[in-house]
Amino acid sequence: MQKKDGLKIKRYPASNNRSLQAWSAADEYILRHIKELDLSEKHILIYGDSFGYLATQIKAKSICIAVDGAAQKGAIIKNLEDNKVKSPVTFITLTEETPEKCAIAFIKIPKSLEQFELFLHHFMHNASQDSEIVCGFMTRHFSKQLVSICEDYFEEVSQSLAWKKARLLICKKGKKLEKKTLINTISFNNEPISQHYGVFSSNSIDAATQLLMAQIKTVEDETKVMDLGCGNGIIGLHLMKLNDTIDLHLVDDSFMAVESAKLNIQNATFHHAYNLDSFSDNSFDLIVTNPPFHVGHEIDISVPIRLFKEAHDKLKVGGLFYVVANNHLNYKTHLSKLFKEIEVAEDNEKFTTYKCCKT
Ligand SMILES: C[S@@+](CC[C@H](N)C(=O)[O-])C[C@H]1O[C@@H](n2cnc3c(N)ncnc32)[C@H](O)[C@@H]1O
Numbered sequence: 001m002q003k004k005d006g007l008k009i010k011r012y013p014a015s016n017n018r019s020l021q022a023w024s025a026a027d028e029y030i031l032r033h034i035k036e037l038d039l040s041e042k043h044i045l046i047y048g049d050s051f052g053y054l055a056t057q058i059k060a061k062s063i064c065i066a067v068d069g070a071a072q073k074g075a076i077i078k079n080l081e082d083n084k085v086k087s088p089v090t091f092i093t094l095t096e097e098t099p100e101k102c103a104i105a106f107i108k109i110p111k112s113l114e115q116f117e118l119f120l121h122h123f124m125h126n127a128s129q130d131s132e133i134v135c136g137f138m139t140r141h142f143s144k145q146l147v148s149i150c151e152d153y154f155e156e157v158s159q160s161l162a163w164k165k166a167r168l169l170i171c172k173k174g175k176k177l178e179k180k181t182l183i184n185t186i187s188f189n190n191e192p193i194s195q196h197y198g199v200f201s202s203n204s205i206d207a208a209t210q211l212l213m214a215q216i217k218t219v220e221d222e223t224k225v226m227d228l229g230c231g232n233g234i235i236g237l238h239l240m241k242l243n244d245t246i247d248l249h250l251v252d253d254s255f256m257a258v259e260s261a262k263l264n265i266q267n268a269t270f271h272h273a274y275n276l277d278s279f280s281d282n283s284f285d286l287i288v289t290n291p292p293f294h295v296g297h298e299i300d301i302s303v304p305i306r307l308f309k310e311a312h313d314k315l316k317v318g319g320l321f322y323v324v325a326n327n328h329l330n331y332k333t334h335l336s337k338l339f340k341e342i343e344v345a346e347d348n349e350k351f352t353t354y355k356c357c358k359t
Pocket of ligand 1: 230
């Protein structure tokens with residue numbers, strides 16, 4: 001359990017890696033800056049607050065929290081409850097409007113610069129006049145692009161001094177918003193694949209995903225199939241092309257990923273979720289995944305290990321689980337605790353694809 005200023009802010013779902021914290025010095029720097037501001041009459045927006053460190057501590061006239069992750073929303077709600085924070089907060093997705101125009105946004109800068117731009121773009125649609133943003137980041141994650149993205153949206157962009165190896169970017173005087181659709185479209189096998197900014201692997205189909213798809217050449221008729229951690233839905237699309245009679249379910253923790261998959265696939269069921277609790281045990285014939293192992297800038301393999309267990313539970317006996325992974329992650333040790341039959345379907349110098357059968 002983590003303790004900070006009398007509050008207990010925890011990572012949810014819990015990680016096996018005890019060195020991972022629920023906040024960083026960048027979050028602390030944002031709060032330190034807020035002490036100099038009077039927010040009692042201001043409507044504010046928060047972005048990139050992974051576990052609720054900011055949401056539990058900022059006080060304002062109204063607080064709106066823009067969330068993308070299903071796990072992120074669950075963690076913020078849990079930490080608000082655990083710490084008995086009474087101030088009402090509203091959750092919105094990045095495609096929804098705030099109930100009130102907001103004067104100020106606090107942003108913990110995410111790993112994806114595209115997602116950062118999505119945050120700025122969303123804020124500018126929901127900002128009152130003379131609005132400003134305060135963005136926190138760890139100095140080691142600085143890139144010049146961060147500043148140039150801010151300059152696309154604001155006249156005045158200034159950078160703070162470093163404090164505990166963190167910095168702030170403070171942006172004022174919003175520019176007139178240009179019409180811009182924050183969607184990338186690439187061509188893959190001569191077909192357009194679209195995705196919202198910030199969704200995994202925006203300019204190409206990931207090499208590991210391509211290795212995985214090449215291993216799956218047939219899918220049986222009318223089988224129940226899951227693309228777990230679907231991103232833009234490329235794996236689900238591949239399975240659907242092999243056999244369009246399948247009952248395809250696409251699952252992702254990221255709301256914008258699920259929205260992206262909807263751009264590419266029809267006739268499937270989409271689930272915005274970070275676990276498989278809503279599915280019946282022993283119900284799937286095939287589950288395929290290029291699983292996540294990053295939470296923001298951090299590596300956390302507790303997430304894929306939990307998903308492997310859940311996928312095993314949801315498979316029928318005889319059902320197949322295909323996983324691709326970077327070689328250094330050594331997933332075979334974890335998979336062999338669940339599956340008696342595991343085959344290395346394909347490997348190269350970087351990635352391995354495992355084919356596991358539930359017995
Ligand atoms: C490595 S990417 C793969 C995306 C896509 N399948 C592809 O191959 O391009 C992993 C995906 O898992 C999603 N994800 C992260 N945590 C998750 C969770 N707990 N449950 C489901 N999806 C998750 C991420 O949002 C991301 O889209």
